[in-house]
Amino acid sequence: MTTTRRPLHNPADQAPAATAPTEYRAQMYRRPGVGWVLFVAVPGLVSDWPERDFATTDGKPPTRAERDAVLAAWGYVRVTGDGGVWSWEETQESDDEVVSLSAAALVIEHP
Numbered sequence: 001m002t003t004t005r006r007p008l009h010n011p012a013d014q015a016p017a018a019t020a021p022t023e024y025r026a027q028m029y030r031r032p033g034v035g036w037v038l039f040v041a042v043p044g045l046v047s048d049w050p051e052r053d054f055a056t057t058d059g060k061p062p063t064r065a066e067r068d069a070v071l072a073a074w075g076y077v078r079v080t081g082d083g084g085v086w087s088w089e090e091t092q093e094s095d096d097e098v099v100s101l102s103a104a105a106l107v108i109e110h111p
Contacts, residue, residue, distance in 0.1 A: 021108040023079060026071060028061065028086075029102040036061050038070055040107060050074045061103070076107040 028038045035056040039049050052070050054062040062070075064086065071077065078084035083106035092099045 021111070023083070023106045023108055024076070025104055026067075026076065026078070026107045027102065027104045028067070030059070030061075030100065038062070038067060040071070040074065040076060061101075071107055072110065075110050077110045079106045079108055 025041045026038065027041060028036055031037045031053070034053050036054040037051060038054065039051040042049055054066070056062075067086075068078065086103045086105045088101060088103045090099050090101055
C-alpha cells in the first residue's frame with residue numbers, strides 16, 4: 001500500500017490579513033485676515049501637518065470639490081460613510097462674540 005503524504009499547512013505561507021487603513025482627521029477653520037485653512041492632523045509635530053490657506057474675500061468656505069482636490073494632492077481621500085462627511089461646528093464664547101465655524105472629516109491615505 002502506498003501512502004501519499006500531504007504537506008502540512010504552514011500559516012506563514014498565507015498572505016497577511018489586510019489591516020484597516022489608519023484614519024486621520026482633516027479639519028478646516030476660518031483664520032481672520034487669511035480666509036479658510038485646511039489641514040490634516042497626523043502623528044508628529046504640528047509643524048509637519050499639511051496645511052493650505054484658501055484666501056476668500058466673501059467669507060465662503062472652499063467647496064467640497066476644492067477640499068477633496070487638496071486632500072488628494074496630499075495623498076488623502078475622505079473615508080466612505082458618515083465619517084467622511086464634513087461635519088460643521090459652531091462655537092461662540094459669549095452671546096456678544098462673533099460665531100466661529102469649523103469643519104472636520106475623516107480621511108485615509110489614498111489606496
